[in-house]
Amino acid sequence: MESPWFHLDRSGQSLRLTAGGPWTVYHAAAVDGALRRLDPKDATAAEIDASGVEALDTTGAWMLLRTKCQLAAAGLTITAFKVPEDFKPLLQVIESDQPPPPAAVVTRDTFAAYLEHVGRASHSVLIQGLGILGYVGRITIEWFKTIYAPQRHFRLIATMHQIEEVGINALPIVGLLMFLVGIVLAYQGADQLKRFGLDIYTVNALGIGVLRELGVLITAIIIAGRSGSAFTAQIGTMKVNEEIDAMQTMGLNVDDVLILPRVTGLVIALPFLTFYADVVALIGGALMCYFDMGITFPMFIRQLHQAINLDTFLVGMIKAPVFAYVIGMVGCFEGLNVERNAASVGKLTTRSVVESVFLVIVLDAAFSVMFSILGI
Amino acid sequence: MAGPDTIISVKGLVTRLGGKLIHDHIDLDVRRGEVIAIVGGSGSGKSVLLRSIVGLMRPAAGSIDVFGEDVLAMNENAMRALQRRWGVLFQDGALFSSQTVAENIQVPLREFTDVPQVLMNEIAAIKLAMVGLGEDAASKYPSELSGGMRKRASLARALVLDPEIVFLDEPTSGLDPIAAAAFDQLIASLQKSLGLTVFMVTHDLDTLNAICDRAAVLVNKKLKVGTIDEVRRDPDPWIQEYFAGPRGRAAMRQ
Numbered sequence: 001m002e003s004p005w006f007h008l009d010r011s012g013q014s015l016r017l018t019a020g021g022p023w024t025v026y027h028a029a030a031v032d033g034a035l036r037r038l039d040p041k042d043a044t045a046a047e048i049d050a051s052g053v054e055a056l057d058t059t060g061a062w063m064l065l066r067t068k069c070q071l072a073a074a075g076l077t078i079t080a081f082k083v084p085e086d087f088k089p090l091l092q093v094i095e096s097d098q099p100p101p102p103a104a105v106v107t108r109d110t111f112a113a114y115l116e117h118v119g120r121a122s123h124s125v126l127i128q129g130l131g132i133l134g135y136v137g138r139i140t141i142e143w144f145k146t147i148y149a150p151q152r153h154f155r156l157i158a159t160m161h162q163i164e165e166v167g168i169n170a171l172p173i174v175g176l177l178m179f180l181v182g183i184v185l186a187y188q189g190a191d192q193l194k195r196f197g198l199d200i201y202t203v204n205a206l207g208i209g210v211l212r213e214l215g216v217l218i219t220a221i222i223i224a225g226r227s228g229s230a231f232t233a234q235i236g237t238m239k240v241n242e243e244i245d246a247m248q249t250m251g252l253n254v255d256d257v258l259i260l261p262r263v264t265g266l267v268i269a270l271p272f273l274t275f276y277a278d279v280v281a282l283i284g285g286a287l288m289c290y291f292d293m294g295i296t297f298p299m300f301i302r303q304l305h306q307a308i309n310l311d312t313f314l315v316g317m318i319k320a321p322v323f324a325y326v327i328g329m330v331g332c333f334e335g336l337n338v339e340r341n342a343a344s345v346g347k348l349t350t351r352s353v354v355e356s357v358f359l360v361i362v363l364d365a366a367f368s369v370m371f372s373i374l375g376i
Numbered sequence: 377m378a379g380p381d382t383i384i385s386v387k388g389l390v391t392r393l394g395g396k397l398i399h400d401h402i403d404l405d406v407r408r409g410e411v412i413a414i415v416g417g418s419g420s421g422k423s424v425l426l427r428s429i430v431g432l433m434r435p436a437a438g439s440i441d442v443f444g445e446d447v448l449a450m451n452e453n454a455m456r457a458l459q460r461r462w463g464v465l466f467q468d469g470a471l472f473s474s475q476t477v478a479e480n481i482q483v484p485l486r487e488f489t490d491v492p493q494v495l496m497n498e499i500a501a502i503k504l505a506m507v508g509l510g511e512d513a514a515s516k517y518p519s520e521l522s523g524g525m526r527k528r529a530s531l532a533r534a535l536v537l538d539p540e541i542v543f544l545d546e547p548t549s550g551l552d553p554i555a556a557a558a559f560d561q562l563i564a565s566l567q568k569s570l571g572l573t574v575f576m577v578t579h580d581l582d583t584l585n586a587i588c589d590r591a592a593v594l595v596n597k598k599l600k601v602g603t604i605d606e607v608r609r610d611p612d613p614w615i616q617e618y619f620a621g622p623r624g625r626a627a628m629r630q
Contacts, residue, residue, distance in 0.1 A: 024538070025485065025491060025499070025536075025538065028491050028495060029490045032491070032492055032494075032495045036494075062498060093569040341473070341519065343473050
């Protein structure tokens with residue numbers, strides 16, 4: 001396709017600019033630079049003849065008008081401005097809107113912008129932490145109210161539904177993953193301990209590892225990804241649809257209807273899931289012990305019996321409701337933080353998962369410190 | 377038969393959504409330079425028709441020609457070339473939320489042209505001025521704008537490549553009556569000065585009376601096309617209710 005063109009003719013004090021070809025946005029790059037660099041030198045009058053222009057759109061029209069203004073600003077008198085009759089209305093539209101200054105596109109890559117970003121991020125982390133803390137307090141109070149007047153605040157069916165949703169429906173995925181974790185642990189343990197001829201102690205490592213730490217930790221992380229995110233997305237979507245506002249205007253207590261059933265359901269379901277995860281992981285480990293080292297199932301049980309006691313099991317189990325509480329709380333809190341746009345649902349769902357996994361691991365570390373001080 | 381200045385030609389269009397028949401063999405010709413409005417009850421498939429023409433949905437049967445080319449049989453390159461020649465304004469603007477208004481307007485320029493950044497900034501400013509937004513809107517994010525401003529900004533984006541057709545999906549919905557009337561005037565003046573063909577889906581009787589040349593009413597899965605007066609005389613009960621109801625009469629009195 002042919003390109004737009006323009007010529008400059010100088011005769012004494014006057015300048016004549018002839019333009020032709022397609023002056024459209026697709027070809028603008030070909031003439032824009034040269035037009036900007038246009039130097040009137042010592043001319044005092046200019047004539048613009050664009051009658052050879054074959055196609056003109058807003059961009060082309062703007063370039064012609066800009067050139068005219070540019071020459072006028074340089075002190076030249078514009079003696080003529082010729083354009084084909086067809087294009088006059090278009091030029092009038094732009095002219096009547098008076099050439100605006102170019103739209104500013106903000107560059108965000110400066111050092112100051114980086115500092116601002118760091119500052120804002122730190123501030124929002126702080127606000128976020130305070131927010132969660134305040135929310136945990138509020139829900140705890142709601143919970144006590146429920147204990148005092150269960151018939152008014154407690155929603156049995158909703159809670160049962162949540163137990164099914166976060167507990168029973170999670171059984172397949174938790175089972176499969178924990179089975180594999182058991183296999184991997186047993187394999188790695190066996191690989192190392194075989195060198196010292198201590199094959200049988202794989203069972204000890206497996207039993208203690210799974211029951212104290214990994215069973216509950218991995219289950220909690222799976223549930224944070226599966227149910228914590230679901231809480232945020234569900235409540236967030238309701239927020240976007242103004243369903244939460246509708247509930248409030250009808251006099252329904254959002255905490256009773258949405259939050260408590262979810263958090264309670266999770267606190268009840270996660271210990272059971274953890275127990276199930278422990279059992280499945282041990283079965284996976286036992287299977288690996290048998291195939292890798294020939295430790296039969298009765299031998300496995302006998303060794304496990306020596307390696308662990310009730311405390312080992314309880315140390316793991318006691319963490320489950322705490323993790324559940326944190327996951328449920330963060331999930332619901334972030335859900336209620338959703339603003340009235342769809343993008344915010346996605347953003348806060350991500351944040352909810354990151355925060356709950358983070359808090360679960362931090363709390364796990366805190367438990368470890370506590371148990372070591374208590375000598376359990 | 378499609379005349380020489382027919383710009384969009386829909387023939388025998390059949391659309392099914394989830395097994396439900398939406399359009400039953402509808403025909404529609406849109407002429408170059410006119411403003412045509414698609415009217416119909418909620419759920420009658422107005423937006424579906426628009427989405428089929430711009431290639432977002434595939435009809436079960438029928439043909440859709442835009443600029444004389446069959447949209448349904450097009451390869452990717454031809455479709456890309458076609459997409460530069462139309463602009464679409466979605467109901468709530470559909471501005472990209474991670475970009476400022478100016479960046480939004482420049483998206484088609486970046487994608488289809490090699491215009492330098494300085495000129496792109498100038499183009500964004502002109503387009504904003506054309507749709508009646510001030511220069512301060514350029515660096516704002518869509519979430520910082522009101523509904524009416526979002527629509528204007530989105531119209532600026534739709535117009536940035538000087539398309540021949542603009543598709544408007546309920547351009548005045550969600551606007552207050554004053555903003556809606558102003559938006560109607562904006563569309564009318566841009567249509568005249570840029571020689572646009574406007575294809576709009578609307579509920580708004582005021583828009584229909586103020587700026588539309590022809591109307592196409594979707595009733596009972598069929599399309600009835602004509603000038604506003606012709607359509608108004610149609611005996612169909614829905615059309616009578618629509619034009620002769622209290623709102624219709626009020627809009628007509630003006």
